[in-house]
Amino acid sequence: MSTLIFLPGLAADADLWADQTRVLPHDLRWAVSLVHFRHPSIETMAAAVLREHHGPLALCGTSMGGMIALEVLRQAPGRITGLALLGSNARPESEAMRSLRSAAVLKFRAGRMREVIEPNVSLAFHADGAARPDLRARYWRFILSAGSEALARQNEAVMARPDARPHLGQIGCPTLVACGQNDLLTPPECSEEIAAAIPDAHLALIRRCGHMLTMERAPQINALLKDWIARWHRP
Incomplete structure (x- = not known):
């Protein structure tokens, strides 16, 4: 039986998946x-996933978590039975984003975290989600819980991530690729590129949704994950 491993995005923790984990099949190990809080690079994070979880694995990653998932699959393709990538990106860092992240890292380490994060709320959420106090409170909770140094280290890991695109065509497990149609941080073309390169991948673009899919549009994401899990889960 496969174990489902959820991989949160930058700064996020288990709460990012709260709306999903409460509706998982009772016989599913997860x-x-x-x-991403304990290791310095995407490669070492992926290796840690493989060390810490034994046997066949299905991977569900959002944003940075999807980058880790792709590297896990590259390191051990024979152990991966399913792949779900939500609002993620297989490309290496662009020079424009590298410049933005480098400036953010300096501010994080100078104690100016709020200066970076406060404008980011409108980038992370569609206007519908940004208008919800409950979602904004959840977002701020995991950002503040992570702290400035973790934000700096994780941004550095994302900047140095490998190009996963050369390996996408070799992925043979059931694959779900989803993205918010209004995602400003990993735009839909990133997910479209991934889905086009992976044989038989299922692509879902979520209307009126930004980068925080699991929070903004939980019912739609839950339905997609239910169908995806049914493709590889064998009780």
Whole structure:
């Protein structure tokens, strides 16, 4: 039996998946991996996932978590039975984003975290989600819980991530690729590129949704994950 590993995005923790984990099949083994808080690079994070979880794995990653998932699959393709990538990106860092992240890292380490994060709320959420106090409170809770140094380290890991595109065509497990149609941080073309390169991948673009899919549009994401899990889960 496969174990489903949830991989949160930058700064996020298990709460990012709260709306999903409460509706999982009762006979499904699952865990939320927080390797992005404990290791310095996408490659070492992926290796830690493989060390810490034995046997066949299905991977569900959002944003940075999707980058880790792709690297796990590259390191051990024979162990991966399913792949779900939500609002993620297989490309290496662009020079424009590298410049923005580098400036943000300096501010994080100078104690100016709010200066970076406060404008980011409108980038992370569609206007519908940004208008919800409950979602904004959840977002701020995991950002503040992570702290400035973790934000700096994780941004550095994302800047140095490998180009996963050369390996996409070799992925043979059931694959779901989803993205908010209004995602400003990993625009839909990133997900469209991934889905086009992976044989038989299912692509879902979520209307009126930004980068925080699991929070903004939980019912739609839950329905997609239910169908995806049915493709690889064998009780």
